[in-house]
Amino acid sequence: xxxxxxxxxxxxxxxxxxxxxxxLRQLEQAARSGKLNRREVLKRAAALGLSAPxxxxxxxxxxxxxxxxxxxxxxxxxxxxxxxxxxxxTPAAQxxxTPAPAARRGEGGLVKLLWWQAPTIxxxxxxxxxxxxxxxxxxxxxxxxxxxxGELVPILAAEIPSVENGGVSKDAKTVTWKLxxxxxxxxxxxxxxxxxxxxxxxxxxxATTATTISNYTVIESIETPDDYxxxxxxxxxxxxxxNVFVGPYxxxxxxxxxxxxxxxxARNAPxxxxxxxxxxxxxxxxxxxxxxxxxxxxxxxxxxxxxFAQVELKGGGDATTAARAVLQTGEVDxxxxxxxxxxxxxxxxxxxxxxxxxxxxxxxxRILINMTDPRKEVDGERSKLGVxxxxxxxxxxxQAYALACQRDVIANTLYGRAGKATSNILVAPARFVxxxxxxxxxxxxxxxxxxxxxxxxxxxxxxQKDGVRMEILYQTSINPVRQKTQExxxxxxxxxxxxxxxKSIEASVFFSSDPGNPDTYAHFYADxxxxxxxxSSTYPLDYMVSWYGKEDNIAQKANNWSGNNxxxxxxxxxxxxxxxxQVELDPKKQEELFIKMNDLVVNxxxxxxxxxxxxxxxxxxxxxxxxxxxxxDETWNIASWxxxx
Amino acid sequence: MTxxxxxxxxxxxxxxxxxxxxxxxxxxxxxxxxxxxxxxNPAVPPEVRQRIRQSMxxxxxxxxxxxxxxxxxxxxxxxxxxxxxxxxxxLIRQRLPTTLYVIGTAYVLSVLIAIPxxxxxxxxxxxxxxxxxxxxxxxxxxxxxxxTGILFILVFSVKLGWLPMIYRTTIETEGLAGLWxxxxxxxxxxxxxxxxxxxxxxxxxxxxxxxTIHQDYVRTARAKGLSERAVILRHALRNALIPVVTIVALSxxxxxxxxxxxxxxxxxPGMGSLLISAIRDNDxxxxxxxxxxxxxxxxxxxxxxxxxxxxxxxxxKYE
Numbered sequence: 015x016x017x018x019x020x021x022x023x024x025x026x027x028x029x030x031x032x033x034x035x036x037x038l039r040q041l042e043q044a045a046r047s048g049k050l051n052r053r054e055v056l057k058r059a060a061a062l063g064l065s066a067p068x069x070x071x072x073x074x075x076x077x078x079x080x081x082x083x084x085x086x087x088x089x090x091x092x093x094x095x096x097x098x099x100x101x102x103x104t105p106a107a108q109x110x111x112t113p114a115p116a117a118r119r120g121e122g123g124l125v126k127l128l129w130w131q132a133p134t135i136x137x138x139x140x141x142x143x144x145x146x147x148x149x150x151x152x153x154x155x156x157x158x159x160x161x162x163x164g165e166l167v168p169i170l171a172a173e174i175p176s177v178e179n180g181g182v183s184k185d186a187k188t189v190t191w192k193l194x195x196x197x198x199x200x201x202x203x204x205x206x207x208x209x210x211x212x213x214x215x216x217x218x219x220x221a222t223t224a225t226t227i228s229n230y231t232v233i234e235s236i237e238t239p240d241d242y243x244x245x246x247x248x249x250x251x252x253x254x255x256x257n258v259f260v261g262p263y264x265x266x267x268x269x270x271x272x273x274x275x276x277x278x279x280a281r282n283a284p285x286x287x288x289x290x291x292x293x294x295x296x297x298x299x300x301x302x303x304x305x306x307x308x309x310x311x312x313x314x315x316x317x318x319x320x321x322f323a324q325v326e327l328k329g330g331g332d333a334t335t336a337a338r339a340v341l342q343t344g345e346v347d348x349x350x351x352x353x354x355x356x357x358x359x360x361x362x363x364x365x366x367x368x369x370x371x372x373x374x375x376x377x378x379x380r381i382l383i384n385m386t387d388p389r390k391e392v393d394g395e396r397s398k399l400g401v402x403x404x405x406x407x408x409x410x411x412x413q414a415y416a417l418a419c420q421r422d423v424i425a426n427t428l429y430g431r432a433g434k435a436t437s438n439i440l441v442a443p444a445r446f447v448x449x450x451x452x453x454x455x456x457x458x459x460x461x462x463x464x465x466x467x468x469x470x471x472x473x474x475x476x477x478q479k480d481g482v483r484m485e486i487l488y489q490t491s492i493n494p495v496r497q498k499t500q501e502x503x504x505x506x507x508x509x510x511x512x513x514x515x516x517k518s519i520e521a522s523v524f525f526s527s528d529p530g531n532p533d534t535y536a537h538f539y540a541d542x543x544x545x546x547x548x549x550s551s552t553y554p555l556d557y558m559v560s561w562y563g564k565e566d567n568i569a570q571k572a573n574n575w576s577g578n579n580x581x582x583x584x585x586x587x588x589x590x591x592x593x594x595x596q597v598e599l600d601p602k603k604q605e606e607l608f609i610k611m612n613d614l615v616v617n618x619x620x621x622x623x624x625x626x627x628x629x630x631x632x633x634x635x636x637x638x639x640x641x642x643x644x645x646x647d648e649t650w651n652i653a654s655w656x657x658x659x
Numbered sequence: 660m661t662x663x664x665x666x667x668x669x670x671x672x673x674x675x676x677x678x679x680x681x682x683x684x685x686x687x688x689x690x691x692x693x694x695x696x697x698x699x700n701p702a703v704p705p706e707v708r709q710r711i712r713q714s715m716x717x718x719x720x721x722x723x724x725x726x727x728x729x730x731x732x733x734x735x736x737x738x739x740x741x742x743x744x745x746x747x748x749x750l751i752r753q754r755l756p757t758t759l760y761v762i763g764t765a766y767v768l769s770v771l772i773a774i775p776x777x778x779x780x781x782x783x784x785x786x787x788x789x790x791x792x793x794x795x796x797x798x799x800x801x802x803x804x805x806x807t808g809i810l811f812i813l814v815f816s817v818k819l820g821w822l823p824m825i826y827r828t829t830i831e832t833e834g835l836a837g838l839w840x841x842x843x844x845x846x847x848x849x850x851x852x853x854x855x856x857x858x859x860x861x862x863x864x865x866x867x868x869x870x871t872i873h874q875d876y877v878r879t880a881r882a883k884g885l886s887e888r889a890v891i892l893r894h895a896l897r898n899a900l901i902p903v904v905t906i907v908a909l910s911x912x913x914x915x916x917x918x919x920x921x922x923x924x925x926x927x928p929g930m931g932s933l934l935i936s937a938i939r940d941n942d943x944x945x946x947x948x949x950x951x952x953x954x955x956x957x958x959x960x961x962x963x964x965x966x967x968x969x970x971x972x973x974x975x976k977y978e
Binding site: 128132134135137140142143144220223225226227228229262263281282286287299301302303304305307326328330331332335338339342343345346377520521522523524525526527528529531533535536545546547548549550551554556557559560569573574575576577578 | 690691692693694695696697698699700701702703704705706707708709710711712714717718739740742743744745750753754812816817820823824825827828829923924926928932933936939940941
């Protein structure tokens with residue numbers, strides 16, 4: 015980012031811009047050396063009238079300056095600082111505040127990563143799990159990626175389109191991406207706009223059966239006026255234009271390699287196991303379900319990167335031994351997704367070999383409340399729309415449920431660093447997070463609400479009304495933390511006089527889309543169920559669709575339970591807000607809409623949010639430059655990972 | 660003999676077909692699908708997963724799916740994995756060497772240790788050696804591999820730091836140092852498996868040997884004035900080994916399918932861990948391929964064991 019500002023300064027800079035540049039340089043230096051704290055940097059940067067991304071990279075420098083004042087300056091180069099292609103690198107080099115000893119490509123030797131679920135395929139558009147996206151991202155790149163603050167960082171794009179620079183049309187129906195020039199695929203072929211267009215054609219072909227297809231259905235057509243310009247025409251004004259060709263689902267495929275493998279033939283492409291990409295590495299060896307070994311891509315556009323000559327991504331095993339390998343024996347440099355019990359993790363970290371990295375996640379562990387009756391079968395389906403639940407359709411009962419959830423106890427004892435109690439279903443990005451909700455644990459008030467609703471304790475202590483007993487089935491997937499959560503909640507419910515039957519289902523069954531299996535989360539043949547979910551992008555329409563009440567969006571037999579709305583909750587106000595959010599371009603109004611949607615779901619207790627989950631990983635003490643982001647793959651900036659001495 | 664062989668081989672064909680039908684049906688009836696991992700990803704909505712499910716043919720009637728699978732199987736085509744889209748045969752090729760090396764070594768070791776230990780235990784029944792061996796065998800036999808595996812990791816990797824706990828097939832170190840690394844990482848899984856196998860086999864050998872030592876013909880051999888050595892090795896051992904050989908032969912298919920639990924603990928990329936992850940992912944083509952290979956091996960080694968029996972024991976005639 016800074017480099018780009020500098021480059022623009024080098025190209026016909028006015029004197030005024032020049033002074034800004036000087037101040038910026040000093041500011042950056044101050045931030046790096048830890049002289050200024052974040053707040054001061056922010057103040058001064060704002061005074062200079064800098065754009066948000068530049069400030070962000072400053073702050074990043076600041077954070078590193080505060081955290082590790084001893085790291086090599088080169089390690090502190092934010093990934094965003096890619097010199098614009100074609101611009102001479104000299105001004106940037108001169109402008110570098112503390113000239114780092116030029117890092118030599120590949121001097122870091124081998125870095126070992128451990129994913130306890132092994133990648134099975136390296137074509138991200140056919141991926142079947144996070145691990146596949148993560149492993150693909152080392153080789154392939156999107157036009158832009160998203161940093162932890164939710165800002166776009168140009169990767170294959172020369173710059174991020176915006177209304178100001180003319181990249182995004184006023185009605186957000188057309189978006190123009192300018193691409194970096196001189197980028198080559200690892201086999202030496204040039205990367206052009208044709209590859210971007212090809213990626214769209216590849217994914218959108220239904221016979222390809224791409225898992226990422228839904229990100230591309232909003233596109234009307236794509237034009238490529240020249241080799242370095244891509245013009246995307248959307249079917250409708252699209253406030254979520256930044257979900258296309260960006261992040262894990264937006265990696266660009268090489269046309270010259272996959273031309274003959276579109277549609278039916280997609281699965282037979284050698285590319286799936288040995289991809290050709292523009293990223294810092296290429297695949298040396300891949301054994302699906304076991305290990306990927308990457309070696310440097312000699313054609314990578316940044317001459318001093320990557321720092322590591324080889325990357326080994328080993329898969330398999332379980333989270334606990336993975337944590338052990340990185341935190342205790344130091345056999346690996348980085349381990350992903352350490353879903354390990356809080357106290358075990360703390361104890362392993364005491365060994366002092368590795369460090370636990372926690373970043374705030376986007377997911378919320380929640381309890382869904384069924385609005386329909388799971389016991390009554392109508393036309394061959396239970397939990398059918400239009401057959402209301404005998405007591406959960408009463409708001410007071412649902413409020414009582416929510417008051418009986420000890421969210422802080424669950425978060426502190428079961429999740430530890432991996433989560434905190436929350437009252438929202440939408441917890442990221444920051445601008446969409448509601449401040450209007452709250453939660454509390456209060457059994458007395460809960461009991462009062464149940465009494466008011468007419469559900470009073472019978473002789474056996476179970477609440478009943480008109481001969482119907484309040485006995486509920488509570489299901490979730492098999493996972494130690496979830497079973498303990500169930501216990502805590504069951505305990506509180508039984509104190510209220512609600513009988514709870516627990517059920518735990520093997521994850522691969524619970525989460526499957528098998529229409530013939532009544533145990534899936536989508537059938538929801540239970541009163542309440544629990545799992546985790548969250549947005550996949552910074553404009554989270556695809557997540558908020560979970561409560562959109564249109565008939566065909568309700569999970570039911572008619573659509574093989576492939577609707578997104580599992581609770582079968584319908585609310586006109588919500589639907590209006592959701593439809594408006596699909597076309598709203600004004601950032602202020604967007605915020606209002608998403609916060610409103612969140613509040614409607616929370617205040618109507620369609621869902622009881624429990625824990626805002628963090629993503630927890632482990633790294634060797636000397637591995638730096640990770641810049642993990644909640645919005646994208648953990649490997650997104652692996653070119654900048656370094657080992658500090 | 661020839662007639663017997665032909666008859667046995669002909670019987671094995673319907674056996675294998677029956678096995679494949681049973682396994683395929685169970686798998687098809689089992690819930691779950693290969694796309695569950697993307698369920699909680701809003702970028703991949705349920706209808707997309709549904710369509711991919713259909714493209715894999717998971718919603719077709721079971722007989723149709725079976726006939727499709729069986730006909731390509733007969734052409735020698737194991738099909739493609741649902742997950743990695745690569746030919747199943749390639750996945751098996753990648754993993755077989757590792758399994759043969761680790762599991763095979765463990766089996767050979769256990770045979771080499773168990774038979775002498777079992778024989779000595781039997782000859783010196785109730786001696787100190789026998790007591791120690793029997794106790795150890797009992798411990799090894801009753802401790803599951805996941806307990807010993809984790810115990811070994813705690814002792815040798817965490818406490819002492821001698822051995823790695825992650826098995827890597829990608830070691831590139833040259834020369835002797837590289838060889839040592841390769842041996843080092845295989846030590847723990849081999850020890851865990853060998854301990855378990857040795858214990859079982861030593862107990863069989865001891866029991867078989869005890870039975871023969873007290874036979875009349877052994878007493879006759881001693882009465883003839885043969886040396887104790889000749890009596891034990893030539894007369895008693897040969898007969899005692901007949902059931903042991905059968906057991907060893909019947910456990911050979913296990914070398915090819917790997918050791919599921921041990922491989923999982925040490926992240927050994929062998930057939931066992933392939934099978935487990937395929938089951939977890941509902942990757943039907945991979946599961947079918949491995950189980951069919953395993954069934955064929957079991958049938959084959961049953962036949963081999965029966966033939967060996969005849970070679971070792973002249974009393975058995977194949978009519």
